[in-house]
Amino acid sequence: MTLSPATDAFAEGLHAVLPNAAFREMEPRFLEEPRGRWRGTGGLLLAPGSTGEVAAIVQACAAACVPILPYGGGTGLVGGQVSDALDAPVILSLDRMNRVRSVDPAENAMTVEAGVILQTVQEAAEAVDRLFPLSIASQGSARIGGILATNAGGVNVLRYGNARDLCLGLEAVMPDGSVLHGLSPLRKNNTGYDLRHLLIGAEGTLGIITAATLKLLPRPARTGAAMMVLRDAAAALELLNLARDRIGEGVSAFELIGGMGLTFLAETMPEVRLPIGQPDWSVLIDLGLGDDGDPEEALMGLFEAAAEAELVTDGVIAQSEAQRADFWTVRESIPAANRRIGAIASHDISLPLSALPRFIDEGRAALAELGAFRINCFGHVGDGNLHYNVFPPPGDSRAAHADRAAEITRTIHDLVHAHGGSVSAEHGIGRFKVGDLERYGDPTKLAAMRAIKAALDPAGIFNPGAVLRL
Amino acid sequence: MTLSPATDAFAEGLHAVLPNAAFREMEPRFLEEPRGRWRGTGGLLLAPGSTGEVAAIVQACAAACVPILPYGGGTGLVGGQVSDALDAPVILSLDRMNRVRSVDPAENAMTVEAGVILQTVQEAAEAVDRLFPLSIASQGSARIGGILATNAGGVNVLRYGNARDLCLGLEAVMPDGSVLHGLSPLRKNNTGYDLRHLLIGAEGTLGIITAATLKLLPRPARTGAAMMVLRDAAAALELLNLARDRIGEGVSAFELIGGMGLTFLAETMPEVRLPIGQPDWSVLIDLGLGDDGDPEEALMGLFEAAAEAELVTDGVIAQSEAQRADFWTVRESIPAANRRIGAIASHDISLPLSALPRFIDEGRAALAELGAFRINCFGHVGDGNLHYNVFPPPGDSRAAHADRAAEITRTIHDLVHAHGGSVSAEHGIGRFKVGDLERYGDPTKLAAMRAIKAALDPAGIFNPGAVLRL
Structure with a gap:
């Protein structure tokens, strides 16, 4: 199906169903991503204040085939939040949906809206003598909706799991504008397909997360x-x-x-x-x-x-x-x-633990054949997750070697794949790694993903071009 | 699409792609389920010895629109393994796929085929000084494929999670006969939709699990x-x-x-x-x-x-x-x-922890209005999961009150639902609770489930009538 731009007439129509507060002047930050690899070209910035307003926007977009880019804290590192390939999409910021709806220490659960910042969640947990253990570098600005959409990881995964392991229930707006009511503190609930786990990690391509029930732990x-x-x-x-x-x-x-x-x-x-x-x-x-x-x-x-x-x-x-x-x-x-220092190429990879030492040796050897690059290898080794960044030789600038980035990444990713590893451990696919997913992903998995995307979002309006090619 | 029976001609055709060992005489146990609520009417019993043989069977069934009932240990309590509504389905027993493919204590992972019995997994873990913590009453006969398909729970969920939380990767045959290659010990792998979590708990309606990589823990x-x-x-x-x-x-x-x-x-x-x-x-x-x-x-x-x-x-x-x-x-x-003693009605329910005491009081009061029934309420209270079984008054037989079962269950399930609980905490939907899912399930969730089922299994050959109505 052909996607349509959010025209002035489209925006005008939304005024009938949305309060003025939901309309925003575009700001540059909504068209940028932290790695500076590409820029959005504009669009209609909307900031709904409630789940009902999100649903109203999605219904309007579904009717008019207008694409929607969901936007959380903007901290994602794989370009999931910005597209340069869409003509005037709706950019849907969740930042006004920032209420902590409930905190229940006896239940070890809290329910927050998608726009709540991770650090706020951590502090709300601490205020009732509980721990919300997810901890990532961008926790002062990353928002829960984006954290769940990308299944963020961080330093405490070894003990407490990824974002998906800390989410008990979800509320989300589906591509037809219907609301999935799945908020729940239940620990056991075997009633049909687990849509929560399907939406978590789907990077906004199957549903827009509007709220979540999170698991709290003893401090x-x-x-x-x-x-x-x-x-x-x-x-x-x-x-x-x-x-x-x-x-x-x-x-x-x-x-x-x-x-x-x-x-x-x-x-x-x-x-x-x-x-x-x-x-x-x-x-x-x-x-x-x-x-x-x-x-x-x-x-x-x-x-x-x-x-x-x-x-x-x-x-x-x-x-x-x-x-x-x-x-x-x-x-x-x-x-x-x-x-x-300025990396030429950065890699968020994971490996079977037993393959890590060999990978480190082989990666160094393979890069040495390409040039005198410096390697900074660090990260969450307890999870097999390395951040493997490649830098120019001392004295050289990153720009002088920019043309080698693709070759370096291919070398490292091929090696990771050969060892049974993952080319995206915790950052996701976004737009940067769509080609990697196609190259390294299981064809049966890709076919199933495309079938699910087509079934749930037949018009392709949710975050088009992220995870799956436009 | 109309389903077709597994005719003699169909079975004959399979001889070209399957060894003789995969063909079995039907035994009564494959047509029964533990609660004795209904019986299968027959079918073609096949026991493939490898993932390739499962794929060959599924391809043949897909081509001829023959339904497949996957069969693990047969211990499920909701009729997911038996259908009385299908004309000569293929009954696909995984019991010959019973190899422990690898056990790796340093990686804290093991890979087993779907037909391996849970107790064998526990023992294989213990042999390398590790723990596989899933523990359920039927662990001497339940098989890993069924355990994952139903997302089994048990007594250690409080600490270690449900079956899904203990599975790192899956191999499965999809409804078109293609093989999903997702075996992996990786702890972090954010590369696209999480099909593992979609297949786990889908009760064999979206894919047939043939092997799994399981998480091991310190003993x-x-x-x-x-x-x-x-x-x-x-x-x-x-x-x-x-x-x-x-x-x-x-x-x-x-x-x-x-x-x-x-x-x-x-x-x-x-x-x-x-x-x-x-x-x-x-x-x-x-x-x-x-x-x-x-x-x-x-x-x-x-x-x-x-x-x-x-x-x-x-x-x-x-x-x-x-x-x-x-x-x-x-x-x-x-x-x-x-x-x-003989229960009139059994319920596998979960509730928010904070609602449990009130539910117990209100349940007792509501049942007292229906009669002098006895209640045995026990279970995994740390997870909010109760087994709530209702028995006839002392001296009475279960049969004398059998006509009250539906009313009792409706009363309890309505109350559970009113408290934000689940009418299937750990046993799943199977065929017994399809009506409950329709009654209590979120309509948006049900619509998404039906869309996913239609997308992945358009002919509806995988476990028809389980989870979703035929």
């Missing part, structure tokens, strides 16, 4: 952290298994830090203190234990056992919450340092 | 259990929250036991010892802690705090693994005792 009574210097990258996995054997679910995060990231930090952000210098490979381990637990003791015991097994050569255990925060500052500053 | 180093006598049903939730605040994720199971269940046990299975007599309401709490934990101490501390808060009036803590097993024998014998 760990006692927390702790350590940085340990690894014998080599392969030791990370042995250390992880040792930690989980000794400490069980108490391991909240297990982050690999490559030496290049620390070099970049020292170069671009000298104010960040490096507690263990600049070793080739280190990990940041974060624990959350119950009242009876002693994180310092647990980390000391782990370190001693790991040193005995020759997995680690040095380490430092946080002696205070402030020092724990310092450790996390190191980890969380690495992406900013990367940006200051 | 708790130290386990313990207690039975505690509750002040009343409402105290169960306060005790649960107290337990989770004190012990965190260490609480593996939290099972409510109603007094009627213990009365039935004493009456029908006097050999089962009742450690705390026959109180109105009690709970069985099971812990799994790390090396540093002390389950007995944790349970004693919990009991003291709960007694202080007047939540519990008595309790006993297992002093040995044998005593812990005895506690579980009480809990696990209740369904058998129920069967010996």
